[in-house]
Amino acid sequence: MDDLDRRLIELFAAEPRIGVLEASRRLGVARGTAQARLDKLAASGVVTGWGPDLSPEALGFPVMAFLTLEIRQGAGHDAVATHLAGIAEVLEAYTITGAGDMWARVVAQSNADLQRVIDRVLAEPGIERCTTVIALATQIPHRVLPLARSAVS
Amino acid sequence: MDDLDRRLIELFAAEPRIGVLEASRRLGVARGTAQARLDKLAASGVVTGWGPDLSPEALGFPVMAFLTLEIRQGAGHDAVATHLAGIAEVLEAYTITGAGDMWARVVAQSNADLQRVIDRVLAEPGIERCTTVIALATQIPHRVLPLARSAVS
DNA sequence: CAATCTGCGGTCCAGGTCGTCCACGCGGAC
DNA sequence: GTCCGCGTGGACGACCTGGACCGCAGATTG
Numbered sequence: 412m413d414d415l416d417r418r419l420i421e422l423f424a425a426e427p428r429i430g431v432l433e434a435s436r437r438l439g440v441a442r443g444t445a446q447a448r449l450d451k452l453a454a455s456g457v458v459t460g461w462g463p464d465l466s467p468e469a470l471g472f473p474v475m476a477f478l479t480l481e482i483r484q485g486a487g488h489d490a491v492a493t494h495l496a497g498i499a500e501v502l503e504a505y506t507i508t509g510a511g512d513m514w515a516r517v518v519a520q521s522n523a524d525l526q527r528v529i530d531r532v533l534a535e536p537g538i539e540r541c542t543t544v545i546a547l548a549t550q551i552p553h554r555v556l557p558l559a560r561s562a563v564s
Numbered sequence: 565m566d567d568l569d570r571r572l573i574e575l576f577a578a579e580p581r582i583g584v585l586e587a588s589r590r591l592g593v594a595r596g597t598a599q600a601r602l603d604k605l606a607a608s609g610v611v612t613g614w615g616p617d618l619s620p621e622a623l624g625f626p627v628m629a630f631l632t633l634e635i636r637q638g639a640g641h642d643a644v645a646t647h648l649a650g651i652a653e654v655l656e657a658y659t660i661t662g663a664g665d666m667w668a669r670v671v672a673q674s675n676a677d678l679q680r681v682i683d684r685v686l687a688e689p690g691i692e693r694c695t696t697v698i699a700l701a702t703q704i705p706h707r708v709l710p711l712a713r714s715a716v717s
Numbered sequence: 718c719a720a721t722c723t724g725c726g727g728t729c730c731a732g733g734t735c736g737t738c739c740a741c742g743c744g745g746a747c
Numbered sequence: 748g749t750c751c752g753c754g755t756g757g758a759c760g761a762c763c764t765g766g767a768c769c770g771c772a773g774a775t776t777g
Binding site for chain 2: 423428452455456457459460461463464467475477501502505506508509512515518545549551552553556557558
């Protein structure tokens with residue numbers, strides 16, 4: 412993860428479709444070098460994929476909310492996680508610090524639809540309580556690039 | 565967003581490097597069709613980018629935490645958002661329902677490093693209080709694909 | 718100190734791909 | 748009936764890819 416790697420990532424983040432050759436030209440290095448760096452970045456796990464980024468909003472799910480789930484003692488998180496994984500509107504879920512707590516990001520087609528999503532989530536008996544927080548505005552969209560800039564090594 | 569679009573997205577999500585021609589072959593359509601669909605998906609905003617996905621963990625930031633910030637009345641969210649945007653470890657931030665609340669996802673190199681990050685966040689005087697929750701395990705990694713499958717229209 | 722290794726730059730090649738046209742046929746909408 | 752949008756198949760030239768080879772430089776090792 413030296414400076415060349417960083418510039419490579421930034422370049423592809425800015426213009427994903429340029430291709431290896433064009434990238435190598437822009438950075439003033441040989442194509443083989445750029446290619447080797449990209450392969451290494453992928454192998455080391457820094458670059459996890461090149462998949463298309465989808466916008467839930469454009470897909471018809473403009474409402475985003477964060478759920479904090481309180482898991483019933485002894486119920487185990489796995490059952491809840493499996494249940495959440497079966498709900499497409501659940502985009503993300505983590506176990507977090509706190510007494511049996513779990514956190515999930517969900518989206519919905521409207522505020523009314525959010526109720527339906529939450530009800531689906533709560534269908535799992537292992538969930539004791541659920542507090543919902545709705546995202547009103549995006550101040551910082553999901554980003555990792557600045558982190559790559561600051562990463563050392 | 566018909567079935568062809570969906571299969572196209574799923575295909576590229578599974579194998580991002582295949583190229584338009586190969587994709588059209590797999591789906592049994594003409595290349596021009598696949599290309600037109602991809603262009604349309606990008607134009608409609610469903611596909612927001614093809615950038616490399618970076619793993620904060622692989623970049624040396626294995627600790628993830630969620631901050632709930634209480635914004636001082638009248639301070640305005642913008643100042644806080646600008647401040648957060650200047651911190652690379654802040655990967656995401658939203659204003660949320662609740663009295664002047666804001667939510668942010670941060671990463672850090674270690675639990676000790678998390679303290680440094682939080683201190684940097686709290687350097688902004690517009691923030692009144694900050695509660696931190698640490699993610700222990702990823703139950704569902706960030707995903708949008710299932711949503712695309714369920715999206716209608 | 719010298720041998721070795723690794724990373725990098727430069728170059729070559731064949732094959733495949735890309736973006737972009739076009740004409741044509743099909744179905745639905747007016 | 749006629750128009751329009753959409754998908755198809757084909758074609759074009761320009762370009763890119765993956766792979767290979769070589770030489771050089773610095774770092775590492777014995």
